[in-house]
Amino acid sequence: MVNVCLERKSDPTADEIAMGFKERGWSVRLLDSPGAERNAIVLAGKVKNLRRPRLLLVPEADAKQTGKELTAMRFQRRRSIFRNRASVAQTDTAFTSLLTRRYTG
Secondary structure (H helix, E strand, O other), X not given: OEXXXXXXXXXXXXXXXXXXXXXXXXXXEEEEOOOOOEEEEEEEOOOOOOOOOOOOXXXXXXXXXXXXXXXXOEEOOOOHHHHOOOOHHHHHHHHHHHXXXXXXX
């Protein structure tokens, strides 16, 4: 599971991470929200039967906004990035570089 902070509507970062998992043979689903600046969640592994998340506990702060954002999240259909895959070598390099650049200090 990777939480990805996206800066604009057309930001391909979550798709690139999902493609990296897909190239390694993992089943992948992408949970995303509408809008520009947002978080997307890339899930890999046994993801076929996952359902949309729901709020189980009411947070102390921003409960209403959190509930709205969670309700807006949807599992995305397969995007073109999965159909137009790059070579495995290019994907391995890009995936490793992307994770290193974004998720390490």
